[in-house]
Amino acid sequence: xxxxxxxxxxxxxxxxxxxxxxxxxxxxxxxxxxxxxxxxxxxxxxxxxxxxxxxxxxxxxxxxxxxxxxxxxxxxxxxxxxxxxxxxxxxxxxxxxxxxxxxxxxxxxxxxxxxxxxxxxxxxxxxxxxx
Amino acid sequence: xxxxxxxxxxxxxxxxxxxxxxxxxxxxxxxxxxxxxxxxxxxxxxxxxxxxxxxxxxxxxxxxxxxxxxxxxxxxxxxxxxxxxxxxxxxxxxxxxxxxxxxxxxxxxxxxxxxxxxxxxxxxxxxxxxxxxxxxxxxxxxxxxxxxxxxxxxxxxxxxxxxxxxxxxxxxxxxxxxxxxxxxxxxxxxxxxxxxxxxxxxxxxxxxxxxxxxxxxxxxxxxxxxxxxxxxxxxxxxxxxxxxxxxxxxxxxxxxxxxxxxxxxxxxxxxxxxxxxxxxxxxxxxxxxxxxxxxxxxxxxxx
Numbered sequence: 001x002x003x004x005x006x007x008x009x010x011x012x013x014x015x016x017x018x019x020x021x022x023x024x025x026x027x028x029x030x031x032x033x034x035x036x037x038x039x040x041x042x043x044x045x046x047x048x049x050x051x052x053x054x055x056x057x058x059x060x061x062x063x064x065x066x067x068x069x070x071x072x073x074x075x076x077x078x079x080x081x082x083x084x085x086x087x088x089x090x091x092x093x094x095x096x097x098x099x100x101x102x103x104x105x106x107x108x109x110x111x112x113x114x115x116x117x118x119x120x121x122x123x124x125x126x127x128x129x130x131x
Numbered sequence: 132x133x134x135x136x137x138x139x140x141x142x143x144x145x146x147x148x149x150x151x152x153x154x155x156x157x158x159x160x161x162x163x164x165x166x167x168x169x170x171x172x173x174x175x176x177x178x179x180x181x182x183x184x185x186x187x188x189x190x191x192x193x194x195x196x197x198x199x200x201x202x203x204x205x206x207x208x209x210x211x212x213x214x215x216x217x218x219x220x221x222x223x224x225x226x227x228x229x230x231x232x233x234x235x236x237x238x239x240x241x242x243x244x245x246x247x248x249x250x251x252x253x254x255x256x257x258x259x260x261x262x263x264x265x266x267x268x269x270x271x272x273x274x275x276x277x278x279x280x281x282x283x284x285x286x287x288x289x290x291x292x293x294x295x296x297x298x299x300x301x302x303x304x305x306x307x308x309x310x311x312x313x314x315x316x317x318x319x320x321x322x323x324x325x326x327x328x329x330x331x332x333x334x335x336x337x338x339x340x341x342x343x344x345x346x347x348x349x350x351x352x353x354x355x356x357x358x359x360x361x362x363x364x365x366x367x368x369x370x371x372x373x374x375x376x377x378x379x380x381x382x383x384x385x386x387x388x389x390x391x392x393x394x395x396x397x398x399x400x401x402x403x404x405x406x407x408x409x410x411x412x413x414x415x416x417x418x419x420x421x422x423x424x425x426x427x428x429x430x431x432x433x434x
Contacts, residue, residue, distance in 0.1 A: 059314025
């Protein structure tokens with residue numbers, strides 16, 4: 001799913017990275033705990049949905065190589081955070097929807113969850129005989 | 132990140148690529164009422180090995196060169212397609228990964244599968260082993276060029292420097308309680324490692340662990356220092372602070388155990404995942420701590 005579609009589904013406003021919206025995301029993760037994000041997100045093609053707007057969200061996303069973040073509940077980050085995101089070519093958006101609803105709408109439209117990465121490992125393990 | 136069995140590059144690609152990307156969309160079909168000679172003409176003209184049998188937009192069967200050969204042997208080449216074709220059709224959807232196709236080839240021993248659109252249920256293409264191989268090779272080539280371009284951009288300093296042992300030391304001073312900039316040093320470290328030509332998955336593990344380390348120093352101590360030694364075969368990170376020290380390391384290693392104050396939690400940290408995260412990301416981890424003196428944490432990621 002590309003960010004244009006994400007934007008449309010949860011009615012998000014782009015804060016920065018307007019020129020990067022062709023980016024494809026394969027899964028989404030809604031989380032306010034940065035340690036959980038660091039521990040559990042494996043794919044760089046993950047959209048992070050969070051209610052946190054601290055610089056640490058950008059630093060943690062950068063460590064994981066994430067390229068798109070959507071702030072929920074209408075939150076907007078400060079200029080310092082926007083600057084950090086711009087330097088790293090990370091797309092920032094915000095939506096008025098709460099976290100649960102944002103995630104639900106995106107999931108319904110086919111954006112996968114990060115546990116499905118585990119299913120992926122299963123499928124890969126299972127495919128050894130035919131490759 | 133996890134050290135479980137690694138899947139091969141080709142498996143990864145076969146998972147990434149979808150049927151739609153590999154299939155032949157320009158399909159040649161026959162009608163159930165056509166004869167086997169008609170089938171042969173089409174196979175010969177297009178140099179293909181099988182055809183879907185379509186009647187008024189409906190997929191009714193599959194006919195292959197093998198079926199034709201069997202007909203010749205039995206002297207039935209003038210018979211109609213509908214009496215010869217395989218009508219128990221196994222098809223695949225456009226949005227499925229190639230790995231599903233490969234599994235189906237293995238299971239059913241067919242040479243080709245018709246491809247349907249999941250929404251319209253209409254026949255939109257056909258896929259053979261040749262299509263799968265072509266698609267995977269294309270992707271392989273693309274990835275290869277990207278990797279090469281990446282490699283050329285980053286010099287691998289260890290190959291360029293002639294010495295009996297090369298170690299690059301990176302030092303980061305971490306100020307305690309300075310939350311505004313927490314994470315910044317790990318971000319610097321990420322760029323430094325990539326610049327040194329360290330692979331992205333190794334860099335990622337180091338940076339996740341160093342970010343947790345940085346957070347711990349900022350949250351709990353008055354400050355400390357993170358030293359990263361990059362060697363040819365491993366990266367060693369050493370973090371030292373001057374207190375207050377961890378009273379029960381065993382407990383601190385438990386996922387979810389935290390002594391962080393609320394203001395830290397409000398920032399999205401302090402969930403008790405720090406040390407467990409560091410352990411998961413590293414190949415070796417040592418921690419020494421004395422209450423009142425400070426903590427010394429060391430972790431290693433092998434390259």
